[in-house]
Amino acid sequence: MPHFCIFLKVAKESADxxxxxxxxxxxxxxxxxxxxxxxxxxxxxxxxxxxxxVALVVNFSSACMTGSAPLTAVQLLWVNMIMDTLGxxxxxxxxxxxxxxxxxxxxxxxxxxxxxxxxxxxxxAIYQFFVIWYLQTEGKTLFELKGDNSDLVLNxxxxxxxxxxxxxxxxxxxxxxxxxxxxxxxxxxxxxxVLGSTVLFQIIIVQFLGDxxxxxxxxxxxxxxxxxxxxxxxxxAAIVKLFPVGSQ
Numbered sequence: 001m002p003h004f005c006i007f008l009k010v011a012k013e014s015a016d017x018x019x020x021x022x023x024x025x026x027x028x029x030x031x032x033x034x035x036x037x038x039x040x041x042x043x044x045x046x047x048x049x050x051x052x053x054v055a056l057v058v059n060f061s062s063a064c065m066t067g068s069a070p071l072t073a074v075q076l077l078w079v080n081m082i083m084d085t086l087g088x089x090x091x092x093x094x095x096x097x098x099x100x101x102x103x104x105x106x107x108x109x110x111x112x113x114x115x116x117x118x119x120x121x122x123x124x125a126i127y128q129f130f131v132i133w134y135l136q137t138e139g140k141t142l143f144e145l146k147g148d149n150s151d152l153v154l155n156x157x158x159x160x161x162x163x164x165x166x167x168x169x170x171x172x173x174x175x176x177x178x179x180x181x182x183x184x185x186x187x188x189x190x191x192x193x194v195l196g197s198t199v200l201f202q203i204i205i206v207q208f209l210g211d212x213x214x215x216x217x218x219x220x221x222x223x224x225x226x227x228x229x230x231x232x233x234x235x236x237a238a239i240v241k242l243f244p245v246g247s248q
Contacts, residue, residue, distance in 0.1 A: 036096035039176075044091040046117045047173040051083040051166055053121065054128045058162075062136065070136060070158045072214045078205060082166055082198055090170055090194040095187065115245040116176050123240030124172070127233055128165045132158055143222060156206060156215040157222060163202050164230025167195065172237035179238045 055076060059069040071079070139145070139154045174191075175181045185191065207217045218226070 032096045036094065037092075040092045040094050042112065042114070042117060043094070043173050043176060044088055045113065046120055046176065047087050047091060047166075047170055048083050049113075049117075050121050050124050050128075050169060050173075051079060051087075053125045054132070054162070054165075055079060057125075057129055058132050061133075066136075070132065070155055071162065072155075072159075074213050075159050075215075078201075078213070079163065079166065082163065082170075086194045086198055087170060090188075090191045091173060093188060093190040094174065095184075097184070119243060119245045120173075120176060120237065120240060124165075124169055124233060124237055127236050128162070128169075131161060131165065131229055135161060143225070149216065152214075152216045153218070153222075156218060157226060159215065160202070160206055160218065160223075160226040161229045163198075164226050165233050166230075167198055167202075168230045168234050169237065170195065170198075172234050177241060179241060181234070181238075 055071060059071055059076075063069045135142070135154070135158050139157060140150055143153070143157065145153050171185070172181050174185065175183075205213045206215045210216050
């Protein structure tokens with residue numbers, strides 16, 4: 001954690017953060033915002049690593065076994081936009097709250113990627129990998145896909161499920177330890193706007209940009225299935241949080 005300095009007799013050069021008044025409430029505010037920024041970055045990194053792990057494992061394993069990857073370059077570009085730009089806007093703008101002051105301070109030598117983060121990443125990554133693997137092997141039977149267009153429909157379903165897994169995982173990533181991830185969600189207008197924009201653009205990509213994104217329009221039943229598959233990741237994330245791990 002940064003060393004704070006009240007500008008009275010202490011030298012400015014020795015401090016990471018300089019506070020220009022002697023009001024204790026200012027110190028509390030600075031500490032709260034410092035912790036908030038640190039934790040928000042952790043949330044974003046947790047979300048980012050989950051997407052990276054799943055996308056890498058899925059495409060690599062599929063390419064090795066079948067000779068083709070289920071996620072195309074354009075689709076991965078969109079996923080990277082969700083993961084990097086939109087994910088950063090959504091998770092890094094969470095406002096601070098008073099409960100942050102109850103957390104144990106993180107020392108200079110503390111691990112940035114904590115055991116709690118690894119637990120959440122692996123729990124979500126395993127679920128998402130299983131979903132995509134199952135759709136690759138049993139998707140045509142599950143959705144009764146037949147004909148020359150069946151491969152394209154299946155790949156679109158896989159892509160859509162993968163994106164909605166990230167949408168709901170983004171909500172789960174708002175809290176790394178608490179079960180209730182919806183508390184205060186409406187207080188962050190940026191988060192709500194980013195989430196809504198992601199879903200809107202996903203609908204446009206799937207339904208209207210087929211030639212560009214290598215997708216095909218899906219039926220209402222298929223859309224509902226993709227949303228449900230993505231949503232299931234949330235209770236799984238909550239269950240994973242019940243397993244205790246060390247904080248470091």
